[in-house]
Amino acid sequence: MAARRTQKPARNRATREFVSEVEEILERMRADLSDLADARAGGRLDPELANRLFRSAHSLKGIAGMFGFEGVSDLAHHMEDILDGLRMGRLPPGAPALALLDEVVEVVAGLLGSGEGELAAGALAQVQALIERIVASLASEAPPAADDDLDGIDASILRALTEYEEHRLRESLRAGRAIHLVEASFEILSFEEGLSELTGSVRALGEVLSTLPAPGDSPDSQIRFSLLVATECDAAELGSRIDLPNAMVRAMRASRATPTQPGSAAPAASAPTELLRDASPGESPRADGGSEIESLKSISETVRVDIRKLDELMNLVGELVIQRGAIGSLADRLLADPATARAGLELSKLHKSLERRLTDLQAGVLEVRMVPLRQVFEKLSRVVRRLRRDLGKDVRLDIRGGDTELDKLIVEQLADPLMHVVRNAFDHAIEPAADRASAGKPAEGSIRLEALQRGNHVVIEVADDGRGIDPEAVRQRAHTLGLIEQDAVLSRKEVLDLIFAPGLSTTTEVTETSGRGVGMDVVRENVTALGGIVHVDSQPGRGTTVVFTLPITLAIIRALTVGVADQRFAIPLTTVLETMLVDPVAIQRSEGREFLTLRGEPLPLRRLHAEFGLPSPPAGARVAVVVVGLGDLRLGLVVDHLEGQQDAVIKPIQGPVRSVRGIAGATELGDLGTVLVLDVASLVEDAAKRREAA
Amino acid sequence: MHHILIVEDSPTMRSLVVSALEDIGLPVRISEASSGFEALRELPRGDYDLIVTDINMPDINGLELISFVRRNAAYRSIPLLIISTEGSERDRERGLELGADAYLVKPFDPAALRRTAKELLEKARGE
Incomplete structure (x- = not known):
């Protein structure tokens, strides 16, 4: 920096620099903290990173104090304490400490933004609370490591070591590394280039603990540097691998093959330093600089966005x-x-x-x-782990297909229904160990959670190997509730479907006898709101499977618009399998139901006129059939004519129409105005039920 | 004219030290270095009467700088003043052992800095 004569007071310059420097420091701290978190996740901690953070907090404390920002200065001081603990290995780099540091950095940023050192009362309280937490977290820190002897290391070098450098030296000795002195002379006016080349090649082989300058042979023009190096290499190897003509290596301490722990240090005290040390003793903290660069890159290339x-x-x-x-x-x-x-x-x-x-x-x-569904699945996995611990019930949760992706909104809305179903399986379906043993089942119960993509839908199955649902108990309960007649003729599937009826599954009576419970009606309601369907299948004594079928996205759909009488409807194209014009004579009737034979298979038909109370077309007129499908179910929707494909944004509708079964919502279709969107899931479901009943 | 070298990596802190020393009441010329390496390059260029240095810095730290200055015949007699943040007592004591003449704690009082610096400058002149 050029020498200059100053006449004016530089106070204004300092004030300007203050704000921008604090911002710079905070930015650097944010980046270093996320690097630190990454490194921790990777099982290692570069002590130099903690040291750099310490220096940042140190600078922040100094300048904030000079400008009367006492809150900032206090916070920086406490951050310095934590970071000092981290860099010195007194404090394990646990997630709480890092989270706390992140938080403090943001509070400091907020304080800086709030203006000239004036702390709002709320912010001050926040600062106080944070400081108390910091102090509390430090109270549990491990005692400092014991003293080691530093024989063989030049006193002139030891004298100039900072506390941190001395700590790194002791750590290296404890890890059994060799300590060498690498010396080289440079021209004083251009030493930085040569020195950085030397430092770079040494760092590939070990850690540079200290860089001590000394006068060169001709002190006016030369400067000599002594690098104190901790490494696994012996002096000869280090010398040959540095390969710089003017560098000399002097051995100070040979490496020990097996690292020994200091006798006086308790295991608890050495644990934090273990965490700070490199994962493998053969690796220097900088040997894999590539991955550090990569992690930096991943930070800068990812953006968090408010949904x-x-x-x-x-x-x-x-x-x-x-x-x-x-x-x-x-x-x-x-x-x-x-x-x-x-x-x-x-x-x-x-x-x-x-x-x-x-x-x-x-x-x-x-x-x-x-x-990906993984986040929800992991949450479920945690819940099951907790239940297993709290209830002492031996149940394993197998998860497959966590990479399957869905719209974030759907994933969020799905968390509760899935939680209900998994909890039910855990609480009610899986029998106590004694019952399982007498049924010849393995003691450990199993819940399988599996997701897979099928076209434009995602299918999620929750299967347990528990007691299964007793159809007779469900029938009885449904009759008691007045849901079915005593002599109602119901298929097995229809009976099972009754567990989704309001009020049925919420009673403990059925829960205990059937093994199914809490609020399955709510589960169905939530899934239907997402445009999906939920089914249950069960074998008494063998287990129960709940199957969710969901669209991949809610937001924009391609829709087929159809005309029925003077109305228009939109049918989501993801559910449309094919369309055809049909002569009325091709429509067959059986037991009061209409169907069409399509490629040898009967296709049940449903007239939208009848469904929504609209006038029927004149007899004998050709109609159009839209074949829709969901999962394995097929249905032909009879309409007057097909209009064309449109993009539709489904908006939920409020008011009385909302409760009309078969309508999912409304959409604006440009010049066509507002059009109702069919809820294909419920139409297909209703048809399937009728068929089962037949 | 007294020539002072300020070694400090924080630009804000450097500015504050500069502005305090400008009003010292003696004719001064001030040079700045933002790191230990810069200080090493700066030293041969000027005939310094006082060095004010921080301890916690990147590249070489203040202790290593002090050690260099005291081992170099050309600079050995330049008074050295440490300004460092509280909490680094051990490092500050090391600095005094290595041959620094005085230390001040950040945040520093500008008047105290002026007083100490003036003392050191006058003592050096007097000898």
């Missing part, structure tokens, strides 16, 4: 999609009129290219919203 922002973005994309549809219709109208056909053609081309780009945009936004 609401993604929702807004999704809505915007949805509106664009609808407007695109309107532009398309306009282009079609212009094309149809010879007077405007030329303009129509231009618009049509623009519309096509807009469509392509919008499709990409839409796919991109959708992809950003996709998250």
